[in-house]
Amino acid sequence: MADLTEDELLAEVLPLLAGPRRDRLGPGDDAAILESAGAIVATTDTMVRGRDWRDDWSSPEDVAAKVLIANLADVAAMGAVPTSILCTLVLDPQTPVDWVLRFARGLGEQCRRYAVSVAGGDLSSAPAGVAMVTIAAFGELPGDPVLRSGARPGHVLAVTGPLGRSGVGLALLEGASAGGPVGGELPAAGVAHHLRPSSPLGQGPIAAAAGASAMLDVSDGLSRDAARLARASGVVLRIDGSALAPDLNWAETYLPRDLARACVLNGGEEHSLLATFPNAASVPAYWRVLGRVETVPDGANPQVFLDERPLAEAGWDHFHPAR
Numbered sequence: 386m387a388d389l390t391e392d393e394l395l396a397e398v399l400p401l402l403a404g405p406r407r408d409r410l411g412p413g414d415d416a417a418i419l420e421s422a423g424a425i426v427a428t429t430d431t432m433v434r435g436r437d438w439r440d441d442w443s444s445p446e447d448v449a450a451k452v453l454i455a456n457l458a459d460v461a462a463m464g465a466v467p468t469s470i471l472c473t474l475v476l477d478p479q480t481p482v483d484w485v486l487r488f489a490r491g492l493g494e495q496c497r498r499y500a501v502s503v504a505g506g507d508l509s510s511a512p513a514g515v516a517m518v519t520i521a522a523f524g525e526l527p528g529d530p531v532l533r534s535g536a537r538p539g540h541v542l543a544v545t546g547p548l549g550r551s552g553v554g555l556a557l558l559e560g561a562s563a564g565g566p567v568g569g570e571l572p573a574a575g576v577a578h579h580l581r582p583s584s585p586l587g588q589g590p591i592a593a594a595a596g597a598s599a600m601l602d603v604s605d606g607l608s609r610d611a612a613r614l615a616r617a618s619g620v621v622l623r624i625d626g627s628a629l630a631p632d633l634n635w636a637e638t639y640l641p642r643d644l645a646r647a648c649v650l651n652g653g654e655e656h657s658l659l660a661t662f663p664n665a666a667s668v669p670a671y672w673r674v675l676g677r678v679e680t681v682p683d684g685a686n687p688q689v690f691l692d693e694r695p696l697a698e699a700g701w702d703h704f705h706p707a708r
């Protein structure tokens with residue numbers, strides 16, 4: 386990148402990000418101008434090289450697809466439809482121009498797929514070795530938003546999308562890197578969702594329309610994200626262990642049983658949607674009932690149970706990644 390000025394780089398990057406959806410004003414001025422008929426949902430998520438991706442695991446296109454989905458899943462989890470994003474790259478000037486162009490080409494492709502516009506962004510430099518990508522995403526609400534706080538005793542807990550796939554991929558990649566028992570040729574299907582997660586984005590507004598009472602996307606692991614929902618709503622969530630069988634069976638084709646179970650319960654970056662609904666009849670198609678919402682007993686705290694036992698909150702925490 387050191388051979389190009391910022392403007393020269395932008396002149397190469399911007400055409401790669403062009404999409405069919407037009408904002409009132411896109412990239413090129415001091416700020417973009419977005420149109421919205423009603424309330425705007427806004428979120429942001431960052432990925433940092435070495436913390437959220439490794440260049441020996443992830444291509445620039447993978448990084449673009451992953452940071453985009455992390456953002457769009459948060460928009461969907463409010464019950465909203467993503468419409469546009471801002472994208473910020475903070476890069477060591479020694480980063481190859483090819484990395485940036487591949488990132489931009491990949492991001493443009495994914496944004497066109499999801500009918501999301503790139504309204505603008507920022508470029509900045511970083512100390513040697515540092516690379517950070519940040520997206521801010523915006524969306525429109527077709528109806529009422531779904532917060533984390535609306536689950537009530539008697540409601541039904543459900544998920545759309547699998548659990549544990551990204552965790553399995555990460556475990557396989559880490560195992561191979563460490564030269565551990567999981568080595569050699571990695572199964573492509575086992576690592577695919579870690580490198581390029583998908584998210585059932587369209588199900589966010591569908592759940593909202595079906596009357597979902599609370600919702601979030603599983604980004605830090607079922608145990609941690611379910612606990613967040615339980616605390617925000619002031620309820621107990623009881624997960625039926627047998628409902629997790631499909632995920633466990635899949636994970637066990639790649640990993641020993643204990644590790645497979647940990648991936649399903651605690652694996653992050655999955656971006657499936659977890660929600661509560663007023664009753665079983667309101668759970669939409671393509672959602673799987675996981676359990677139920679119960680009252681917090683006197684003197685106890687909101688928490689999550691797996692069958693009869695408390696589920697330890699063991700998902701991802703940026704400041705305590707080993708936990």
Ligand SMILES: Nc1ncnc2c1ncn2[C@@H]1O[C@H](COP(=O)(O)OP(=O)(O)O)[C@@H](O)[C@H]1O
Binds near residue numbers: 430459604605
């Ligand atoms: N630096 C910050 N400044 C303001 N709000 C923040 C900051 N970091 C996180 N938040 C807010 O805290 C909440 C939880 O953040 P986070 O754990 O990143 O959510 P998620 O897992 O859905 O991405 C969000 O509402 C987010 O906007």
Ligand SMILES: Cc1ncc(C[n+]2csc(CCOP(=O)(O)OP(=O)(O)O)c2C)c(N)n1
Binds near residue numbers: 555653
């Ligand atoms: C090199 C590397 N190590 C570890 C991980 C695992 N990891 C990084 S972030 C994360 C959780 C999700 O990230 P976060 O930024 O908290 O997303 P949010 O909850 O804000 O959507 C996980 C499981 C990874 N992706 N790459």
Ligand SMILES: [Mg+2]
Binds near residue numbers: 429430
């Ligand atoms: Mg976040």
